[in-house]
Structure formats: structure tokens, C-alpha cells
Amino acid sequence: MNGVTMQDVAERAGVHVGTASRALDPDRQYMVSAKTRERVRQAADDLGYQVNALARGLRKGFTGILGVVVPDIGNPFLAPLLRGLEQVLGARGFMTLVAETHEDPRNLRQICEHLIARRVDGVIVSAAHQSDGPFLSTVAKTMPVVLAVRKVDEPGHYTVTHDDMLGAMLATEHLIDLGHGTVAQLRGPDDVSSFSMRTEGFGKVVKQRRCRDVSSDETAVEPTIQEGRRLAERLLKRGHNRPTAIFAQNDLMAIGALEALAEAGLRCPEDMSIVGYNDAPLTRHLAPPLTSVRLPSSELGQRAGALMLAQLAGTAKEPTIELFPPELVVRASTSRATL
Amino acid sequence: MNGVTMQDVAERAGVHVGTASRALDPDRQYMVSAKTRERVRQAADDLGYQVNALARGLRKGFTGILGVVVPDIGNPFLAPLLRGLEQVLGARGFMTLVAETHEDPRNLRQICEHLIARRVDGVIVSAAHQSDGPFLSTVAKTMPVVLAVRKVDEPGHYTVTHDDMLGAMLATEHLIDLGHGTVAQLRGPDDVSSFSMRTEGFGKVVKQRRCRDVSSDETAVEPTIQEGRRLAERLLKRGHNRPTAIFAQNDLMAIGALEALAEAGLRCPEDMSIVGYNDAPLTRHLAPPLTSVRLPSSELGQRAGALMLAQLAGTAKEPTIELFPPELVVRASTSRATL
DNA sequence: TTGAAAGCGGTACCAC
């Protein structure tokens, strides 16, 4: 059924390959008489012809594939982002090649090399570490790059993200407004802009409101449930200096903190308030429903996709960092401090 | 930085392209003198050469890409499956092209055509509808196909799944053992083997145990939270013939049912027991933690990947349906019926 | 061990 080439189609239709090629290309059909066109289409149908995208890509210089690099598909927060992306890109006939880094910058490099080898038309990176800027700049010499969610230290990259510092400030203010005087944050990998900005936002508010910050300096290796749990356990093991509220830098770590609490026989929010980040799809269904900072991930994906299309079309403006606003969603995992 | 061809490398190394090609191919290095090899490698490094996988694929007849077709990336249950797959396939240097059908068989067809056009080396389908058998058979003439999770009516496909009927029976028996005498199931799309088997398993036990089944015949269009909620609402609206326990055919629909309950001012499990299916990563953290049927999705992904590799290597046996066993995980969303 | 040249399956430019 496969192995049918355009040559085969052309022969069956009694025309030259060049003609067959034109007849089957929507953009060049007009160069072919209606009669021939029909004959070729018929022959192609009969034979079950499928163009060889490799040959076409080799000749035309583009593939219709875009690379997407994410930290970890298991993070439910990524689903809306990917959906937003594919919505915009799929409509233009692009497919996406998704790969995971698991927060290892070496993987980012290796993946990008793979993607370059496959001659994808561009790459959307939502797994960047802050120091990946120079590397991504070299990639950007080869093909369009869009950074989603996470930015890098270096300027000059097309970036679509949201205001992490503000988000963290909203979360922290919420806790302090509830009367919590001793708070801590669970930090994600520090070389990731999202987390370092959140760390900063938290610190800013805590200082400003003269609240006691008993956070550990330790950061999670990956922002996962396991790591959140590990960090929270350490916090709880301390006899003194225990917070009454925790800001987890993402929802998965918040869930890990919930596990640690339960294990320690503590209740949320009665004994400990917890706020997460991302407002991933299922957070509202958790026990307890998680207070979280919402980030418009679907819109963000759409915008990143649009920016990629603009670069491909050559209509993109100068690289900028676009910021979407965060929003605090208050649910049952946070409550007034009991004095 | 790109556009560097092997020709460029060859020139810089002062050799013929053919020689350069051999020097850079691990499988044929031995044909080249150590000195030349080193010179070519150096030149390639200097120029930042990346092989053009299109050209190579065109010539060699394979691409190192495998297609993966899933219903919906938003389903958290898929993450472990994909991870299992990529674990096995990534180790052999394959990348995966993931596409979603959203339960529309027309999409499956279109996606497969795309994948064939891109000359992927094989396709793993976990989004099959029961009637897709003949179509997938034609695809299988072109390239290796492995069905994961869902089987089709037609025999003769390499299939890795688990025993859905048994899983549903476990869930239903659990409810009846708890004393529930009037039960209902929320059904997923009926042309999907997973769901039709679960429907059957449920019916079997209900009949055998002489329990009252008040399920609606209506099935969800997609097995999502929204649809689960819609079906559950309908069930709850009925003044009479209301069940005291619900078997939702997957976790997302169970969550939808939880929403409907809450909306109606009912509590789970006090007023209604609910059991889900898949034991997706976050179900244990839901409010209430969901009783669910566990399906070893990661192992299933690994096995599907291995089966694909075997087919590619030509070492695969005859097509069979491999069944993994399900396991009921009892949590807080189910409790004794109050008489 | 290396070079020369054909060819994978298309597209695009040039004639006619």
C-alpha cells in the first residue's frame, strides 16, 4: 500500500511526474488543465498515494513540524498549554514533536540537536533554565525559537510568560492577610525563572509586611509531588520555627506538602494553610481544594503559537517578553491563622 | 549555523563526501582510517554539523520517529503510559510524534495519513475505536502498528491492554459488597472497547448479584469531566430510581459526578458512593480520595514500546492480545450503604 | 582506504 511514488501516479495518469506534482499541489493546480488534474487525482486515489514528506521537505526546505520542549508531561499544568499551542498550530497544518527535559539542561541541548537534525521549522521551549539563553541563541540562528512560560537571563528572545513575581506576591499577601505571621515557601529549581521570580516575590512581601520567613534555602530538584513532600517533611520535622502557612511554588509541590501534613497528623487548613501555583486543571478537586495562583496557560500557549507563526511568516516584530497577568484563586486550603 | 551540509564538512576535511559519511557513521567507521576519521570529526565539530535527518531518512528508508495517537493529552491517565513508552523507545533513539483524536475516528484517519506521509517507522494507537480495525489493518500494511489500552473488533492486531471487564466487575462487586442495592454506571463512548467491556462487566455482576441497575443508556461523547458531570446530573434529577452508588467508567467522569453531587448538595460517600477507573496519578489526592480501578499504565506503555521494537526488528511473534490484570484500589469515595 | 556517481522522491526552473 505504501511505496507508491508520484512516478507511479504519473504513469497511471499518463503524464509526466512534474505535471502530477503540480496537479496535486493546491497552490499550483491552476497550472494544470482541469482534465489532467482530475485524471491525476483519480490515479492518486486509486493507488492510495501519500506524498513522501521527507522528499518534499528536503526539496522545499521545510517540514511542517514544530518541536515543543517541556519539562515533564506528567505535570497537569502543561495540558492546557499544549492544547492552546496545538489549537493555533494545528489550524495551520503543523504537527508538533514533544520532548521532555526532566529539568536537565543537557537534555535540552540533546533534544534541540535532534530537532535541528530533523529540520523542524521551529521550536517552542517551555523548559528553559535561566542560563540556557546563550545556547538558545545559537539555536535561534538556525530556526525560530519561542520561549513559553519560562524566560532566560539573556535578553533578545521571543518570550511569552506571565508575571511570576506578582503572582507570588498575591499568594503571599493572601497568607499574611489571613493573619499568618510565620510562613515558608517550598522552592522549585532555582535556575528556572518562574521559580526564582516567585522566590523573589515571596521575599519582597514577607519583608514589606514584616512577617517571619522560616523557609529553607533548599530547592527542589524537580518541582514534583515527591520533592514537595520531601521539602515539606523537613520543614515539619523542625520542632521550633515551624510556619503556619506554606507557599508552594507549584501545585504538585503543594500536593506533596499535603501528603507530608497528613503523614504528620496535621490538617489543612486548620493546622497549616497551603497555597499552590499554576491552578492546574484538577486542583479545585483536591482534598482540600487548593488555593492557587492561576496563570492563563491556554492563552499563553495560543500566544506562543501565534508568535511562532509570525516568525515563520517573517511578520514578527522585535523579540519581546510578553507578560500575562496572574490571578489568585482562593479555595479551601487556606484559612485564618488560629492565634 | 545551520545549512551546514556534509559536503561542507568533507571539503573542510579535504575528503570526499562519501568518506565523510562513512567517518561519521558509527556503523561504518571501520572503513575509514583513524586519521581521516579524526579529521572529519574535527571538521564536523568545527562547523557545528548536524546531519539532515530528512535526507538520511529519504535514502535509508527510515526516520527514527514513531507516531503515537492518543484520545486527549488532558487525560492525566495518559502521562504514565506515554512515559512508559518513551522510556523504552527513547533508549533506542526514537522520538515520538504525539497526536490527539478527541474521540473522532475521522481524526484518527487523518492523523495516520499524516504519519504515513512523514514516513514514521511505526505507530502506537491508544485511541482506537472498535470499528477502526479494518482501517488500522490497511495502515499495518504500510508500517508496524501496536494497539495500546484499547482493542478493536477485528482480530490480528498487536494489542497490549488489560482486562477491562474484570476491572469493572471488581468495582461493581465492591459497591454491592458495601450493601448498595441500587447502582448505576456512567458510560464512556460505546464504540471504545475499554468502555464497552466495562459496561458489560458491570452488567454481568449486577445481574448475577440481583442488584438494581438504574443506569441510563446514554453514553458520554468524550470521557471527560464535563460529560461525566452532565450524565450524573441527569441521574440525580430523577426523583425516583436514584442509585446510592455510581460506577464511573473513568476517573475524569467520576470527578464530573463529584461536581454534580456537590452542586446538588449531596455528599460523597455519605449520600453516594463513587468508584472511578484508571487510578490516574492524582485520584488519591481528590476530595474525597477516589476509589478506582488501577491499570498498570506505565508497564503497559513499556510493553507496547517493546512490541513496537520487536516488530521493527522483525522478531515479533504473531499478533496477540496481551492482557494485564486490573486491581481495585479502595479509598474514601465509597462506603457502606446507609439503610 | 578512498573517490565517483547513482539514486531515494519529490519540486522548480526552463523550454517548447
Place this chain on the structure above:
DNA sequence: GTGGTACCGCTTTCAA
């Protein structure tokens, strides 16, 4: 409007 042909970048025979 159609045919001829070069060529995209690589691999692979065949000679030397």
C-alpha cells in the same frame, strides 16, 4: 499546459 532536468543532502554500490 506539459515535458525535461537539475537538485535538495545523504547513503551506497562499484571502481580504483
